[in-house]
Amino acid sequence: MTSAGFRFYVCAAGISLALANAAASQSGPVRIWKIGSPHRGDTPAPSIPPQVAREFDSRRLIPEVQSFPAREFFPNLKKAVDSGSPPDVLVIDNYGLIRGITTRLGRFPGIAQDQTIGKQLLGVKGSFDELLGSGGGWTYLLSGSKNYNVAREAALRAPDCGGRPAVQPTREFASVVAAAATAYMRGDAAVLDRLADPERMAALHPAREPAQTRDLRICGVWGHTRLTIVSMEVSFEADSSIGHSPVLLVFRKPASQWQLLVASLDPISNREFVKTFLTLRRLIEGDAPGTTVMPVVLRAPADGLEPTPVGGTAFGDFEWDAPQSDGVLDIAEFAYLNDARLFVVPRRPKGVSGVSSGRLWHTRSEWKWRIWSLTRDGELVFSETRTFTH
Structure with missing residues (x-):
């Protein structure tokens, strides 16, 4: 700095921050089940992405992939768990298969509703995302599987x-x-x-x-x-x-x-915000004298309210007055629970900036929002803070 x-x-x-546990020994192949969509009725390809294959190979693990359509998932898993041979990793297209879901293809029981299966489920976030399709999904371990400890260590690499x-x-x-x-x-x-x-x-x-x-x-x-x-x-x-x-x-x-x-x-703060900030940081780089900046003035909505949808759209905008100024970058902060969603918002020639309410997700809780104005010499000023429930 x-x-x-x-x-x-x-x-x-x-x-x-902690020593990894001693490498667990593998007992047969690591069994991975890939499950299709309860909406499409498809059977996923029983393939392993190259990145995952390299990771398994580096750990001297042998993967074995089986695929099932959603309709066959619960009965096959129930049979495997009851016989003491459940798969090690589940790759699931739709969360409804965990809690239960009804689609045009019928009713699909949720595996977590079965007490024996439910108590074995351990969610895996981030570590096995390469196994998911382009539409995303969920991955789980089953604590009763033969290679549970091996799969757990791989997830915690x-x-x-x-x-x-x-x-x-x-x-x-x-x-x-x-x-x-x-x-x-x-x-x-x-x-x-x-x-x-x-x-x-x-x-x-x-x-x-x-x-x-x-x-x-x-x-x-x-x-x-x-x-x-x-x-x-x-x-x-x-x-x-x-x-x-x-x-x-x-x-x-x-x-x-x-x-x-x-x-x-928050996924937007950790991905989109970082990417946009790196793209627009040029606006506040350099050794030129810093700009004296005043806090922006929030326009709408009023404190305690959400934006009003305009022109037949489903969403409205959080708006503020931000006169165009060299060497100033505005960041919109929307805080909820113990988290925050951040957006980099370049100042517009007409002096009014905004963020659509469609960029926020529903938490059924109170949110707070404000605007930061950041200058090239590191000065940071905040607008007033307003609240709304979303």
């Missing part, structure tokens, strides 16, 4: 940053990042309270299942002496799920200590 001008650097440094160049952050800053990420995943209110920026808008207390961080990798750090954005990948263990997750952290340094402004598992 530099003392003058907004500079950026990338880091891909791995930090091991060290997270990967996708081959980005490695630049080591300072030891002091890396320790702050690790403390914030592990506390956020664990829901450790005491640590989060200690690290929190007074301007942090999301709730500090957990609204989801606590998880232990097994390993973390700092994949990107972009910042200034007063503001830093950190992109990470972590491997985690919780009671109902294990796997990998992206984590976005935003730190501010108003005085001598880094303080946590945002922590997020």
